[in-house]
Amino acid sequence: MNRYVYLAGAITDCNKGEANDWRNIIRLALEQRGIVGISPLRCEPLMGERYQLTNQDPRFGTAKAIASKNFLDVQMCDMTLCYMPRDLNERRLSVGTLIELAWAHALHKPTILVTDYPFLHEHPVVQANASWVLSTLAEAVDVIVGVLGDYARPAETFDWGALQKLRKASA
Numbered sequence: 001m002n003r004y005v006y007l008a009g010a011i012t013d014c015n016k017g018e019a020n021d022w023r024n025i026i027r028l029a030l031e032q033r034g035i036v037g038i039s040p041l042r043c044e045p046l047m048g049e050r051y052q053l054t055n056q057d058p059r060f061g062t063a064k065a066i067a068s069k070n071f072l073d074v075q076m077c078d079m080t081l082c083y084m085p086r087d088l089n090e091r092r093l094s095v096g097t098l099i100e101l102a103w104a105h106a107l108h109k110p111t112i113l114v115t116d117y118p119f120l121h122e123h124p125v126v127q128a129n130a131s132w133v134l135s136t137l138a139e140a141v142d143v144i145v146g147v148l149g150d151y152a153r154p155a156e157t158f159d160w161g162a163l164q165k166l167r168k169a170s171a
Contacts, residue, residue, distance in 0.1 A: 003035045003148040006073050008101065009083035010094040011041065011051045019051055022083055022137065029141050033149040038077055040070050070096070071103060078148055079112070080104035081140055082130070086117035098126070105129040110147060112140045 007023045019041060027037035043060045044051075055061035060069065074080055082101045084094055104111045105128075113120065113130040114137055120126050121133060134140050 003079075004038055004077040005030060005035060005144055005148070006038050006040075006077040006080045006100070006104070007083070008040065008070075008074075008080055008097045010085075010088040010092070010097065011044075012053050012094070012096070013050050013092045014088065015050055016046050018088060019046075026081070026083075026137060026141065030144065030149075033145050035144060035149050037081075038073050040066075040073060043069070070100060074100055074103045074109065075107060077104075077109065079110045079144060081144065082111065082113045083137065083140075084113065084115040084117060084120055086115065089115075089117050089120070101126070101129050105131075112143055114140050 005026075007026060009019075009022065011019050020039070023037065023039045023041070027039070030037045041051075044055075044066070045057075047055050054063050054066065057065075059065065080100060080103075082097050084097055088094065101111055101113060110131045111129060112132045112134060113126065114134050115121060116135060127133065132140075132143055134143070
C-alpha cells in the first residue's frame with residue numbers, strides 16, 4: 001500500500017528551481033522508502049521566469065482550480081510537509097502553504113513544518129496547526145519515514161548535500 005505526502009511550500013514569485021528542486025529531492029528520498037511525494041506543481045507549468053498567483057489556463061491556472069486541486073491533494077494524502085525557508089518567505093510569505101497546513105490539521109492529518117524563520121516558529125496558530133516544527137528537511141524525512149514508512153531503512157542514507165547544491169544553483 002502506497003502512502004502519500006503532500007509537499008506544500010512557496011510557489012508564487014519562485015523560479016523553477018526554487019519551487020521544484022527541494023520537492024524533487026524529497027520525492028526521491030521518499031520514493032526509496034515506498035512513500036509518494038505529491039507536488040502541487042505537477043500540472044501547473046511555469047509561464048515566464050517565475051510562478052505567478054494565477055495564469056490563463058482555465059483547467060489548472062485559476063484561483064479556484066489551484067485551491068480545489070490542492071485541497072483535494074491534502075485530503076487524499078496521509079501527511080502534509082510544509083517547507084517554508086526564511087529566504088523565500090521574507091521575500092513573499094507563502095500564505096497558500098499556511099492555508100494548506102491548516103487544511104491538513106483540520107482534516108486530522110499529521111503535519112510537518114520545516115522552517116528556519118523565527119516568525120513562523122514563534123507564531124501560536126502555526127504551532128497549534130503543525131504536529132512537528134523542524135529545522136531541516138532531513139529531520140522531516142526521518143519523521144515521515146518513522147510515521148508512514150519502512151522502519152528498517154533510515155533516512156540518513158540520503159545525500160542531503162545534493163539539496164543544498166540544487167538550492168544554491170537555482171538562486
